[in-house]
Amino acid sequence: MKKHLKILNLRKFFFLFLASGIILTACKKDDDNIPDGPNANLTVQDFMWRAMNLWYFWQADVENLxxxxxxxxSSYEEFLATENDPGEFFDNQLLFNEDRFSFYSEDYKELTQALSGISKSNGLEFGLVRFQGSDDIFGYVRYIVPGSDAATKNIARGDLFxxxxxxxxNIDNYTDLLFGDADTYTLNMADIANxxxxxNDEEVTLTKQPNLAENPVFLSKSFDINGEKIGYLVYNGFTNEYDEDLNNAFGDLKAAGVNHLVLDLRYNPGGSVNTARLLASMIYGTNTSNLFLRQRWNAKVQSQLNKEQLEDYFSDKTGDGSTINTLNLDKVYILATGSTASASELVINGLTPYMDVVHIGEATRGKNEFSITMVDDPEGSFIFNPDRENEINSNNQWAIQPLVGRNENADGFSDYTEGLVPDIExxxxxxxxxxxxxxxxxFLARAIQEITGASGKRDFSVRVPAEVMTSSKMFGPIKDNMVLDKPLDLKFQ
Structure with missing residues (x-):
């Protein structure tokens, strides 16, 4: 489902862009002579090839690049014409066979609006499970977005449909029925019996609202249990528009005197790399000499970057300049499942060299590459920059979101394409x-048990396991992507 989008924050330039004065000798538009008009698809496919040839992480491994x-x-134009549809050209001709996450959009304006954190949604977040031995599937409600249409209806976490x-x-119709063009649909509900x-006979009708923005800081609270002060935070997306809300939540936990943290990332598919860095700083500490991550690009880009550009350290300030409210912990309990991806995994991996990270749940999704938004702006090195929107080719509205690099932690580890394995399943x-x-x-009870050491008689056996096939998040703005939001000043020679 490569056409689905992910969130970036335009207000803070949640994009990788190049500073003015960049020299890019290999990408001059006037050297190409690719036609517009009736052959406009060749223009789109030419843009896709040139951008991928320069930036794609696996450029050296794809013969067509x-x-x-x-x-x-002439042979280049014939190659561009191998597919009639630009989307098929992107998927079939340009992608590395191990790439699960790069995608495209037919309208960069629609993409960038969605990436600013604004989407049309009814506010119902759910997982989808396939009935064993059948093509039929069912959904279960994970949570409801506050202020949404679903929040006004008789539906709640744990409900089934x-x-x-x-x-x-079923496997053939769920995409159209749940994620199609219809703004209103009626769910046919269900129960668990034996x-x-x-x-059952119950129904719930939901309507998608335009411009619904979700604050990813869903829930923050603290507990006093057996003499332990435990903080709990449900965080559902790395959207830097809400970095101050996240920092304020940690300020409240710090004021409450918590000395243990349970971070719930079960439904967090990722987002901003910088927000991941800030969250890690709020958990572990604000020593700006400690390396959080190091970027790895393709050979073309890697050779142009210096140590300062490639490395990111823990932070003592937010992007708005607020002092980071850090808990200075040496151990953290993270709830994570197969729906936990990209920037969420980056936090786990980035903290591991410095502290004890207790992962409770299931193996994560295994999304360890970052991406950037690209449009047909050769003079801007194809990187979308809102200040250069007038420079985008008016005959080409397409955008691509390819994987362009991988983040490794301070120990040099980045190989978790099979997911990060839990300590406690x-x-x-x-x-x-x-x-x-x-x-x-x-999940919270299991973390509390681990913190307090009081095993008691709680039974954590699972009667009806949630064998999740996919989720509503995979069809929303943020999807499971990790986006680099760090300005770099590059000059390609």
Whole structure:
């Protein structure tokens, strides 16, 4: 589903862009002579090739992206015409076979609006599970976005549904029914009886709202349990528009005197690299001499970057200049599942060299590359920059979001494409999903047990495991992407 989008914050230039005065001798538009008008797709595909040839992380591993492809003008144009649809050209001709995450959009304006944190949504966040031995699927509600249409309806975390508009959900129709063009749909609800999901007669009608913005700082609270002060934070997306809210939440936890933290990233698919750095600083500390991550690019880009540009350190200030509210912990408990990806995984990996990270849940998604937004602006090195929007080719509205690099931690580790493995395995139980923030909710209860050492008689066996096939997040603005938001001053020779 490469057409789905991810959030960036335009207000703070949540993009990698190049400073003015950049020299890029290899990408002059007037050298190409690719036609517009009836053959406009060649213009789009020419832009895609040139951008990928320069920036793509696996450029050297994709034969079609070799510099020699463009040597002969006629054969190059024939290559561009191998696919009639630019999307198919991007997917079939330009991507490395191990790339699961690069994608495109037919309208860069639509993309960048969504990437600013604004989307059309009914506020229902859910997971989708396939019935064993069947093509039918069902959904379970993970949480409701405050202020959304779903927040006004009789639906809550843990509720189940098996159909939409009277049609049973299956592997072939769920995308159109749940994520299609219809702004309003009716869910056909279900219950669990004898550990079996069974439809009932209840219905809930939901309507998508334009311009719905979700604050990812969903819940923050503290507990006094057996003499331990435990902080709990549900964080659902790395959107730098809300960095101050995140820092304020840590300020409240710090004021409450918490000496343990349970960070819930179960439903967090990622986002801003810089926000991940700030969150890690809020957890561990603000020593700006400690390396948080080091970037790895393709050979073309890597050779142009110096140590300062390639490395990011823990921070003592937010982007707005506020002092980081750090807990200065030496141990953190992170709740994570297969829906935990990119910037969430970056936090786990980046903290591991410095502190004890106790991962409770399931293996994470395994998204360890970052991306940038590219448009048809050769003089701007194809990197979307809102200050250069007038320079974008007016005959080409397409954008691409390719993977361009990988982040490694201070120990040099970045190889977690199979996901980060939990220290304590636990699946969500659809028969006992619990209430977020309730200390009896199974995942939080397991973390509390680990902190306090009081095993008691709590049974953490799972009756109806949530074997998640996909989730609503994978069809939303943020998806499972990690976006580098660090300005670099590059001059390609």
């Amino acid at each position: 070799d510099d020699s492809v463009k040597t002969n003008a 098996t159909g939409v508009n009277g049609q049973t959900l 550990n079996t999901v069974t439809p 636990l699946q969500e139980d659809l028969a006992d999903l619990g209430i977020l923030g309730d200390q009896n909710e199974p």
